[in-house]
Amino acid sequence: MYREAGTIEPVTRSFFDEGRRLVLRGMHLLGSRTVIALALLLAIGTGVAAARNLWSFSGTIAEGVVVRQIEELSADWREQIALPKGARDPGIQTAAARRLYRAVVTFKDGDKSFDVLAGVRGTVHIYPTGSKVDVVFPPGQPNRARLRPELPDFWTQVGLLLIATVLGAGTAHSWWTLARRRAARRRVVKAAG
Helix, strand or coil, X not given: CECCCCCECCCCXXXXXXXXXXXXXXXXXXXXXXXXHHHHHHHHXXXXXXXXXXXXXXXXXXXXXXXXXXXXXXXXXXXXXXXCCXXXXXXXXCCCEEEEEEEEEXXXXXXXXXXXXXXXXXXXXXXXXXXXXXXXXXXXXXXXXXXXXXXXXXXXXXXXXXXXXXXXHHHHHHHHHHHHHHHHHHHHHHHHC
């Protein structure tokens, strides 16, 4: 914005200040306690989800064999089946169905055999019948086994734990700041009254 020839008045705020103002306005609209509680729940959920799979790095590894495929049908209701020209729509919703396959893997822990159902499914056999797949489970708990290729890698887990820690620390800092402000307001009101 020009005031006089050769002078410019700055009219923009920094990106950080604008973002902070929007966050504070959102907290004000929702209620700061609600926002802090939701952020804390998100931090706890993220941390628990990441920590839940940490056993996979120190778990027992067994060699499993794909013994069969389970066939499932999946319909995508967003896609409509094209009717032939001149055909009337009877009013019944139809959708194309796809065959999806999930592998069943058998592995042994000591004398006992256990089955694990693959978490991923596909239109083709992702784990062909008869192929070998590593299975990982917590020590002494083969009923919690998972297929090794389906587990998140180390750096994904570290990233999730870092996000949970930063979010939790930010939430705790916000809660502490709000608690101090409320206490200061109470002292001012008490001193005035």
